[in-house]
Amino acid sequence: MMLLETTKLTRAYGGVVAVSQVDFQVREGLITGLIGPNGAGKTTLFNNMTGLDTPTSGKVYFKGADITNRSAHKICRMGIARTFQNIRLFKELSVLENVMVGLHFKTGKSSTTGRVMAAFLSYLKVVDEYELMNESAIKWLEFFQLESLKDELAKNLPYGHQRELEIARALATDPTILFLDEPAAGMNPSETDSLMKTIRRIRDLGITVVLIEHDMKLVMNICDTITVLNYGQNIAQGTPAEIRHNPKVVEAYLGKEET
Amino acid sequence: MFNFILLILIYTAIFALMAIGQNLITGYVGLLSLTQAGFFAIGSYVTAILSVTYGWNFWLTVPMAALISSFFGLLIGLPTLRLKGDYLAIATLGFGEIVRNILNNWDSLTNGPMGIQRIPMISLFGIQISPYKKWGFLVLVWIFVLVAYFLFDRLAKSRLGRALEAIREDEIAASSMGINVTRYKVWAFILGAAVAGVAGSLQAEFILSVTPGAFTFMVSIMVLCMVVLGGMGNFKAVILGAFIIQFISYFPQLVGLSNVIPPQFKQILFGLILVVMMIWRPQGILGREKRSAPRRLFRSGGDV
Ligand SMILES: Nc1ncnc2c1ncn2[C@@H]1O[C@H](COP(=O)(O)OP(=O)(O)OP(=O)(O)O)[C@@H](O)[C@H]1O
Ligand SMILES: [Mg+2]
Numbered sequence: 001m002m003l004l005e006t007t008k009l010t011r012a013y014g015g016v017v018a019v020s021q022v023d024f025q026v027r028e029g030l031i032t033g034l035i036g037p038n039g040a041g042k043t044t045l046f047n048n049m050t051g052l053d054t055p056t057s058g059k060v061y062f063k064g065a066d067i068t069n070r071s072a073h074k075i076c077r078m079g080i081a082r083t084f085q086n087i088r089l090f091k092e093l094s095v096l097e098n099v100m101v102g103l104h105f106k107t108g109k110s111s112t113t114g115r116v117m118a119a120f121l122s123y124l125k126v127v128d129e130y131e132l133m134n135e136s137a138i139k140w141l142e143f144f145q146l147e148s149l150k151d152e153l154a155k156n157l158p159y160g161h162q163r164e165l166e167i168a169r170a171l172a173t174d175p176t177i178l179f180l181d182e183p184a185a186g187m188n189p190s191e192t193d194s195l196m197k198t199i200r201r202i203r204d205l206g207i208t209v210v211l212i213e214h215d216m217k218l219v220m221n222i223c224d225t226i227t228v229l230n231y232g233q234n235i236a237q238g239t240p241a242e243i244r245h246n247p248k249v250v251e252a253y254l255g256k257e258e259t
Numbered sequence: 260m261f262n263f264i265l266l267i268l269i270y271t272a273i274f275a276l277m278a279i280g281q282n283l284i285t286g287y288v289g290l291l292s293l294t295q296a297g298f299f300a301i302g303s304y305v306t307a308i309l310s311v312t313y314g315w316n317f318w319l320t321v322p323m324a325a326l327i328s329s330f331f332g333l334l335i336g337l338p339t340l341r342l343k344g345d346y347l348a349i350a351t352l353g354f355g356e357i358v359r360n361i362l363n364n365w366d367s368l369t370n371g372p373m374g375i376q377r378i379p380m381i382s383l384f385g386i387q388i389s390p391y392k393k394w395g396f397l398v399l400v401w402i403f404v405l406v407a408y409f410l411f412d413r414l415a416k417s418r419l420g421r422a423l424e425a426i427r428e429d430e431i432a433a434s435s436m437g438i439n440v441t442r443y444k445v446w447a448f449i450l451g452a453a454v455a456g457v458a459g460s461l462q463a464e465f466i467l468s469v470t471p472g473a474f475t476f477m478v479s480i481m482v483l484c485m486v487v488l489g490g491m492g493n494f495k496a497v498i499l500g501a502f503i504i505q506f507i508s509y510f511p512q513l514v515g516l517s518n519v520i521p522p523q524f525k526q527i528l529f530g531l532i533l534v535v536m537m538i539w540r541p542q543g544i545l546g547r548e549k550r551s552a553p554r555r556l557f558r559s560g561g562d563v
Contacts, residue, residue: 050435052434084432104421129418130553
């Protein structure tokens, strides 16, 4: 069984069919790439799998459960986390606080008492709770070597660090799957290099990674399997080697770039 | 003169309670809602009706005022959730006016435009806290402010406060982090309404009567001014804002110029304050309080 899959997923905005009849599959433990030219529908597909958008038709299954119309916060709580193409950090909050938001619902859940009671207890135990969250947040910052910046406001971080912080925040929700929408966008080659290592380290934590990326070197290097979208349609999937030599892909995508 | 300053301080406290609620909604969640006049009115009338018509003790009417206001907070919060900015402001302003119209016209319950008079005074352990003895009343209202400040400030420093701030910063990212945006927004409305309802109870006891005319949308505007002026997202700041706005609005009387300066001057001035602050100091006088580790309340031998 696939960890996550869509069946005949379609999303139309009026006349524009952004995603059309897409069957997309994510196998547990692998790094899956999602590529395609600008406007191919990659982000739209992500949004429809993470509850930020609702498909016009088709289904999304996660661990066999239909999550098609579920709201974003519920999908996150099931173990699907994501980052955004146009970074969406909590700009006026500190680096540390951004990661703590990621820990929010897990901290609440640890209580077995009723919801109201849990809220009340967490109110009485503000300090204990803070210390607990602080500790795990720092661990995630250390994963990205951002701990020395923990008190900076998120908006003051350099671009590359903002991308990393967004990933740290997503990881704090303790996901099974992590969706990354163009994590290398705007990064210089050395930052991209370290991102590549980071993504492998995330995979080694047992987290399944799905990434949208235009940087072909990165995609071909780290992805175990790649799906190609073009004009909203799934035109190919396979290993990097297969994709590289797929004539349809070369025509639609690589061809344009390499000639 | 001295009595007049006490009066200003009492009104500061009553409005500070509303400003504390407004701060949760506007300063934390970032919603421009203008409902406080409506909840203030509801709280006042709950205390007036329960104590005059049904003979309840003031202390029992306070939780009822909070409860009934919160219920209306829930009612107004749910349908307006999808509205943002100006649209939310207009919709919520409408709510206050609806409340005032109902109070004006539901004669059998509210006695219409005449309002309800002769509200019994507060008594505590057999001591009467009369609005004529301003010191006692002053202490009472400021105790309410301190309690509200403590409760709301703690809440804001907890993970719930952080979730509210995340919603303000980016709703989409917040929901993708597992935060139930709808639920938290409604909770902010409920709590903001509850504390404004309590302010209403105190107002009723201070004037010893209630009339619908006292709850115009100017009240909501004043409360918003207090938050913007003091500093959004800072509970101490909005109490300071409450004092400054009350001081300004009683200034003509304080210096004996109320004949010279027309009452409209206040409205113009509040509008001006909002505009000037938005342009030159959008963070308010004190600015947003930086989120930091909450301190322990009780620690044996340690710092408190
Ligand atoms: N909310 C929307 N309303 C209308 N059209 C939209 C909306 N979102 C996306 N589209 C359209 O859907 C198509 C796919 O957009 P999408 O953002 O998914 O592409 P993408 O593959 O992520 O592209 P890029 O590589 O540039 O990020 C585009 O033609 C876009 O204009
Ligand atoms: Mg995109």
